[in-house]
Amino acid sequence: MASENKRRWGFVIEVKRCIDCKACMVACEIENAVPLGKHRNWIGKIGPTGTFPILGLKFEPGNCMHCENPPCERVCPTGATYQRDDGIVLVDYDKCIGCRYCMQACPYDARYLHPDGYVDKCTFCVHRLDAGQPPACVETCVGGSRHFGDLNDPNSEVSKLLATRDHYVVYEEAGTQPRIFYIS
Amino acid sequence: MENFEWGILVVNYLFLAGLSAGAFAISSFATYIGGPHFRRVARIGALVAPWPVAIGVGVLVLDLGRPFAFYNLFLIVQYTSPMSIGSWLLTGFIFLALAYAALWVPAPFDGLLRLPSRVGDLLHYSRWTLLSQNTIRRWRAILAAIGFPISLGVGIYTGILLGAIPSRPFWNTPMVAQLFLFSAMSSGTATVLLITALLGARHEHGYEEERRLLVSTDMVLIVLEIFMIVPFLLHHALSTQSSASSIELILGGEYTGWFWIGVILLGILLPLAIEGYELFPVILKEGAARYSLILSATSAVLVLVGGFVLRFVFVYAGQASHFLPVVTR
Numbered sequence: 001m002a003s004e005n006k007r008r009w010g011f012v013i014e015v016k017r018c019i020d021c022k023a024c025m026v027a028c029e030i031e032n033a034v035p036l037g038k039h040r041n042w043i044g045k046i047g048p049t050g051t052f053p054i055l056g057l058k059f060e061p062g063n064c065m066h067c068e069n070p071p072c073e074r075v076c077p078t079g080a081t082y083q084r085d086d087g088i089v090l091v092d093y094d095k096c097i098g099c100r101y102c103m104q105a106c107p108y109d110a111r112y113l114h115p116d117g118y119v120d121k122c123t124f125c126v127h128r129l130d131a132g133q134p135p136a137c138v139e140t141c142v143g144g145s146r147h148f149g150d151l152n153d154p155n156s157e158v159s160k161l162l163a164t165r166d167h168y169v170v171y172e173e174a175g176t177q178p179r180i181f182y183i184s
Numbered sequence: 185m186e187n188f189e190w191g192i193l194v195v196n197y198l199f200l201a202g203l204s205a206g207a208f209a210i211s212s213f214a215t216y217i218g219g220p221h222f223r224r225v226a227r228i229g230a231l232v233a234p235w236p237v238a239i240g241v242g243v244l245v246l247d248l249g250r251p252f253a254f255y256n257l258f259l260i261v262q263y264t265s266p267m268s269i270g271s272w273l274l275t276g277f278i279f280l281a282l283a284y285a286a287l288w289v290p291a292p293f294d295g296l297l298r299l300p301s302r303v304g305d306l307l308h309y310s311r312w313t314l315l316s317q318n319t320i321r322r323w324r325a326i327l328a329a330i331g332f333p334i335s336l337g338v339g340i341y342t343g344i345l346l347g348a349i350p351s352r353p354f355w356n357t358p359m360v361a362q363l364f365l366f367s368a369m370s371s372g373t374a375t376v377l378l379i380t381a382l383l384g385a386r387h388e389h390g391y392e393e394e395r396r397l398l399v400s401t402d403m404v405l406i407v408l409e410i411f412m413i414v415p416f417l418l419h420h421a422l423s424t425q426s427s428a429s430s431i432e433l434i435l436g437g438e439y440t441g442w443f444w445i446g447v448i449l450l451g452i453l454l455p456l457a458i459e460g461y462e463l464f465p466v467i468l469k470e471g472a473a474r475y476s477l478i479l480s481a482t483s484a485v486l487v488l489v490g491g492f493v494l495r496f497v498f499v500y501a502g503q504a505s506h507f508l509p510v511v512t513r
Contacts, residue, residue: 042513043513044511044512044513045511045512045513046511060511071349071350071351074264074265075264075265075266075267075348075349076262076265077257077262077265077267077268077271078256078257078259078260078262078268079260079262080256094253095253095256096249096250096253096256097248097249097250097251097253097254097256097257098248098249098250098253099248099249099267100189100190100249101265101267103189104189104190104349104351104352104502104503105349105350105351106351107350107351107506107507113189113249114249116249116250117248117249117250117253118249118250119249170511171351171507173424173426173507174350174351174507175350
């Protein structure tokens with residue numbers, strides 16, 4: 001774990017607030033010029049659950065989890081995938097050879113092969129963060145499902161949500177320590 | 185979820201790298217035992233070894249998203265990445281196997297084995313001195329000794345590459361590395377078995393011993409494969425839900441036929457039965473072995489087919505396996 005006074009960016013996603021409108025996906029694709037047919041974020045469907053007439057269907061939006069312990073970074077043979085001091089996992093496109101080993105290693109299937117031959121994925125919109133703005137998917141989220149902030153700052157919105165609400169991470173058993181937390 | 189990023193070229197590469205590693209290993213083993221009986225095994229293994237892996241790697245580079253950026257692999261050593269270690273290992277192995285093969289070139293061409301004795305002669309090949317038989321023999325032994333562990337490393341690397349990935353439960357067991365190693369050794373041995381069988385008993389003595397070395401080595405390796413596949417299935421079946429459900433892919437799922445017919449029946453049980461039939465009188469000390477071209481060639485080809493299908497099943501089934509629950513998107 002990084003030292004406590006360092007920034008540690010992360011998401012908190014409220015599953016119940018997602019209405020599957022896919023505005024986050026559209027915003028991301030416009031913001032990051034994602035190639036047609038590829039996606040940096042997604043909306044997973046849980047269910048339908050229950051028995052008629054009491055049925056449930058939940059939506060679990062996601063994107064790269066920017067794991068504290070990223071398996072993609074570990075297996076990258078060229079060091080193209082790296083982790084910044086603030087925890088964000090990025091790909092250096094010049095170093096990437098497109099071997100796709102990281103895509104095998106990612107339990108969340110968060111990566112895709114860009115038509116230009118390198119592997120790409122969510123960057124937490126670093127270019128916006130560095131300019132003091134939230135990621136595009138968070139800004140556009142209609143239902144207020146996506147929250148973003150500094151997990152190491154106890155006064156941030158995400159820290160307060162995690163302090164007061166039950167939450168889970170996806171595939172905890174993978175030991176990746178993902179930095180997207182879900183409130184069911 | 186099932187988008188197969190790694191396809192038939194990766195299957196091909198893992199198979200060919202393993203075959204080369206096995207050919208080198210059996211050659212260096214024969215060099216170590218020495219003697220005229222095993223010289224042909226040593227020579228053919230050595231002459232075969234560099235090429236399949238070189239072709240496999242060459243073709244794999246074209247499979248990269250950015251083939252012309254491949255040199256990035258060699259600007260860094262990433263200790264945590266099996267692929268990085270494997271790239272260095274394979275490169276070293278290919279050069280070593282080429283040098284070793286050169287030392288084994290047969291009679292009309294061994295006159296080409298020269299080295300410059302003075303710096304001034306570097307550009308004048310005609311002035312280079314011919315390597316003496318002693319020097320050649322010595323360097324064969326040295327490269328065989330260095331190369332033996334390296335070839336085992338190449339063989340096991342092809343399995344570690346897959347096994348080191350927790351997010352693909354089908355791959356994520358140490359048995360995959362061992363299984364690929366034994367299969368690699370077996371396919372290299374089978375290649376030498378096939379070529380020597382086709383050449384026939386051309387040299388004066390030692391044909392019997394040569395056959396016996398190759399056939400019994402291959403039998404041992406096939407049996408070792410069985411002893412990897414059984415725990416592979418058991419450990420998966422008795423492990424976590426994600427793990428247990430991942431082998432459904434070969435226990436009723438999409439790759440069941442490929443695995444049980446292609447790998448187990450054609451690649452393991454049939455060649456084992458054929459080789460067992462050949463050696464049976466020797467095992468029981470009741471007479472001469474029943475080696476024949478048709479039996480040796482059939483068992484060798486079956487081993488090679490089985491080795492290829494094994495890698496096909498693993499590369500594809502592994503990518504189709506996933507942590508549970510799988511969330512649809």
